[in-house]
Amino acid sequence: MKNIAILGFGTVGSGVAKVLTENRAEVAAGAGEEVCLKYIVDVRDFPDSPFAPLLVKDFALVEQDPEVSVVVETIGGCGVALDFTRRALKAGKHAVTSNKQLVAEHGVELLALAKGKGVNYFFEASVGGGIPLLRPLFNDLSANKILSMKGILNGTTNYILTAMDRSGMELEAALKEAQRLGYAELNPDSDLDGTDAVRKTCILADLAWGRELKPERVSVEGIRNVALKDIRNASAAGGSIKLLCRLLRGEDGLCYAWVAPHFVPAESMLSGVNEAFNALIITGNMVGDTMFYGAGAGSLPTASAVVGDVIDAVRHASSPRGIGWTGEDLPLGDPEELSSRWYIRNGDTWSLTDALPAAKVPAAEAKYRVLD
Numbered sequence: 001m002k003n004i005a006i007l008g009f010g011t012v013g014s015g016v017a018k019v020l021t022e023n024r025a026e027v028a029a030g031a032g033e034e035v036c037l038k039y040i041v042d043v044r045d046f047p048d049s050p051f052a053p054l055l056v057k058d059f060a061l062v063e064q065d066p067e068v069s070v071v072v073e074t075i076g077g078c079g080v081a082l083d084f085t086r087r088a089l090k091a092g093k094h095a096v097t098s099n100k101q102l103v104a105e106h107g108v109e110l111l112a113l114a115k116g117k118g119v120n121y122f123f124e125a126s127v128g129g130g131i132p133l134l135r136p137l138f139n140d141l142s143a144n145k146i147l148s149m150k151g152i153l154n155g156t157t158n159y160i161l162t163a164m165d166r167s168g169m170e171l172e173a174a175l176k177e178a179q180r181l182g183y184a185e186l187n188p189d190s191d192l193d194g195t196d197a198v199r200k201t202c203i204l205a206d207l208a209w210g211r212e213l214k215p216e217r218v219s220v221e222g223i224r225n226v227a228l229k230d231i232r233n234a235s236a237a238g239g240s241i242k243l244l245c246r247l248l249r250g251e252d253g254l255c256y257a258w259v260a261p262h263f264v265p266a267e268s269m270l271s272g273v274n275e276a277f278n279a280l281i282i283t284g285n286m287v288g289d290t291m292f293y294g295a296g297a298g299s300l301p302t303a304s305a306v307v308g309d310v311i312d313a314v315r316h317a318s319s320p321r322g323i324g325w326t327g328e329d330l331p332l333g334d335p336e337e338l339s340s341r342w343y344i345r346n347g348d349t350w351s352l353t354d355a356l357p358a359a360k361v362p363a364a365e366a367k368y369r370v371l372d
């Protein structure tokens with residue numbers, strides 16, 4: 001039997017407790033032994049929760065308990081989450097997280113720490129929530145040179161853009177609806193500004209190309225300037241506006257990484273990805289295009305990926321997987337130099353350009369790269 005602890009009993013952490021409990025038999029079958037939830041660490045009390053007896057406030061209890069083999073960090077951010085993860089790994093415990101900010105900003109350090117201690121550090125849920133993306137990329141596609149990845153990895157903005165299209169709302173109204181339905185947080189900045197999508201883009205690049213892509217190196221444009229008339233024009237032109245994460249490996253050996261709203265033609269497999277769903281197309285030089293689709297967030301979908309990592313950590317407890325990348329900077333080209341067609345808007349005129357680099361696009365009130 002292996003004991004585990006959850007740090008942070010919020011949306012994801014409470015889902016992890018539920019999956020471990022309701023699917024106890026499946027988890028045990030996958031792990032090859034029972035997986036028992038011993039502690040939940042949170043700053044708040046949850047007196048009405050069936051898990052109340054497991055709640056503690058002091059992480060040191062987990063850190064110092066030799067019976068705890070796996071720690072699940074679902075607090076978020078890079079404050080205590082970083083401190084607790086470092087301490088858990090240093091104490092020789094496997095660590096699993098859904099925290100993309102922590103992995104994107106501190107992955108090199110934490111993976112090296114895990115390697116030095118002979119334990120696993122897994123983060124499948126950090127990109128695409130419940131969709132299996134990172135393990136297929138790292139395992140099943142490892143015979144390939146990864147040529148490109150493109151996808152919708154932020155469910156909040158995808159929900160907002162879909163709502164604008166379907167209900168004819170401007171962005172502010174669609175954001176309010178998303179907040180009311182729980183698809184957007186009260187502070188939606190990291191979603192609207194593309195920061196969340198950038199962190200996921202970095203983790204994909206790190207894993208695919210083995211060197212570090214720091215978030216501040218990714219060029220980013222969020223969705224704040226997407227107007228309802230752009231959505232309407234895109235629809236009339238047979239497509240839609242979607243916030244895409246883009247990664248390309250050029251023949252020059254340089255990688256290109258950016259996040260921006262794009263015009264997605266109806267024939268693209270990404271055009272049918274609506275509401276809060278996520279999808280990613282990974283193109284390898286041998287396999288061609290592969291597409292992954294599903295729930296990119298939410299308590300149980302995200303917990304499904306987290307618990308999958310817990311199972312893998314237990315299975316590989318004595319022979320950790322060598323997942324990782326170096327701290328060397330990934331060589332990057334400037335995506336602005338990549339030519340593509342663009343839809344541009346000036347006043348009420350919406351037109352399509354020839355293939356041009358960004359600097360050659362005529363001045364416009366709004367411009368959207370066409371996904372080709």
Ligand SMILES: NC(=O)c1ccc[n+]([C@@H]2O[C@H](COP(=O)([O-])OP(=O)(O)OC[C@H]3O[C@@H](n4cnc5c(N)ncnc54)[C@H](OP(=O)(O)O)[C@@H]3O)[C@@H](O)[C@H]2O)c1
Pocket residue numbers: 007008009010011012013041042043044074075076077080098099100101125126129296297298299302
């Ligand atoms: N929600 C999703 O669908 C989703 C999907 C994929 C990935 N993620 C990622 O998963 C992580 C967790 O997200 P979430 O939505 O579950 O967040 P959340 O609902 O805010 O849960 C975080 C929990 O940690 C608690 N906490 C804060 N400081 C703590 C401390 N010092 N010690 C112990 N517990 C502490 C919080 O308490 P308070 O509420 O009192 O602060 C809260 O209960 C984030 O990195 C997020 O980006 C989330």
